[in-house]
Amino acid sequence: MAIMLRFGPADLLRCRFAVSPMLETLSAVRLLSPREGVGPHQRWLDTIDTRELDLRPIALLQPRRGYTPDFLSPPPAGPHTRFEDELAALAATDHDRVRAEVRRSLADNPGAAGSATGRLLLGEPALVLQTLVSLVEHVWRVLVEPVWPQVRGLLDADVGFQTRRLAEGGLDRLFAELHPRLRWNNGVLTREYGGDERRDLRGEGLVLVPSAFKWDQVVVIVDQPWQPTVIYPARGLGALWQPLSADRHRALGRLIGRTRTVLLLGLDEPASTTTLAHRHALAAGTVSEHLSVLRDAGFVAGERHRHEIRYRRTPLGEAVLRRNDSSGRPRP
Template identity: 40%
Template sequence: MIEFVFRTDDVARVRFAFSPLWELVHGLRVLADPSRRALHLPWVHAVRPRLRGLDVGLLRGAVPATGYIPDFLTPPPETPLPDFGAELEIVRATPPEVVAEEMRWTERGNVAGPARLAMAAEPERSLEILCGQLERFWAAAVEPYWEGIRDLLEGDVLRRARALSTSGAEGVFADLHRAVRWEGGTLYVDRWWDHRGELAGRGLLLVPSVFVWPQVSVMVPPYQPMLSYPPYGVATLWESSPAAPPDALAALIGRRRAQLLLALGTPASTTELARRLDVTPGAISQHLGVLRASGLVTGHRLGRRVLYGRTRSGDALAGPGEPAESAGPAGPAGSAQGG
């Protein structure tokens, strides 16, 4: 069991970010064993032809389907909206002794396999090759889908930041994942390995990740304490077409606007909405303008981008019960320190 003990100032230092590099590394894990992460099968089928002839053998050896991922491959993001190139430079700057130590580390006292030991024996060379393979895998398998992934992650950050501001830590962690429990100022994460410690003013970094689904992933000191979890709405990411809106809703506001309102259960950009609904960005903008003027949709600026999401009135009109963005995390806790 992991136990993060919060002081009052640690609650104020809970912050959010996401990481292109985390998506890449956990995407490798999905490809290594798709049966464990069947939700992502549409992505698996789409990217496998792109990977033919691509040399990522060393990278696959470093990132197993289950178990420990060397932590230097998944550094905690340093900014809320990180860039893949900047994150790759952090990996490149890993000291050779850290590469060697983490390649040799195993769970439960096991002995590292030959591939890991070979990488540990030549850490500088191994790091150089791994960084090149990370760059090639990103371009082939993750970057083409990054816009939709980023929309989903940004939407989850917005949702949980609002929960933190209105309900504090309990509002953030209450429905984060079944493996996560907040009780009496301590955050419990169900894992096979043990760690208990005060955050001691460092706070906790929360990182939504599409490809970590259905698990959670934890980092502990000496790294920045961090919890990675599946974002809400992850099940909608690979949908080829949106669900048909109810006839009554379509009659009230129009079929296209009804589709758009349902799609905004998870916040998204104009470009992503245009892709999902197969209409032009200009048409999406026009419909969003009407929905915003009606108080059903609102926009949130993140850097140069704007994400649109439903208001409470929009949620109420879209249908009874939980908003669509709540369809998401499920499944058991993960079983690896770094992944």
């Protein structure tokens, strides 16, 4: 199962990058679901207070497996898109479209339409839209806007890095290491796992959107009104909430080295060498070398998953981090 996008000569000239504050806001809401893995975002989650937010309408329209209304996240115009502009585009959505896309989304979420929130969302489209616009704006103010400078810095750094790779070696160089789930071969970009679709771009080109909060997925959008789009986790995400220089794990960093400490901290969930390299903005060879040292020391172990090796912390690695959490320095 894979999604394949075939490029023609005109598509090679119509590839661009964009950033979407609205997409980050909706993705942040997803992370609050107990069904979602939080990955590198636990520190951010520990700082937020959602008691004044009723997230049920947005959560219900974002099924884990299924359709999320396209109108909730308008296509970003470019790398400098403002939240206010996206919110205005959301507020201007045609009411018939609101009705149709809400119904489609609820149909993909078993039992959702019969819930109190589902019945509310199936009501008068103008009122539903007004409710969603107000809620999305409130969510942005509470969850994302306070940390937007950090998140925006990460996204801008990714766009800058990927743009340089594109300038240096074209799409071959760009897609070679954009994300471990993406493969580029003979003019075809393939997203592995999930979905099964073949699409000739036919001159539409491709929009590439880095994301901080959609940390574990590569999403491909080919439905109108979007230009064909790939949303991928931003490079260097593993360091977003972990400024090690001001962290209580500094002592561990002095003991085993900063990079190995960052890698060990980042293994809250099993990950492959290529995933860790992308997440921490390191060369794959560098990550492999450090993982070998951590493995030999008994801090991590590797397990085969399909065609790759995924590393996890061992009980010893967990114990080392717990000891540093409790004392601020490693114990003998």
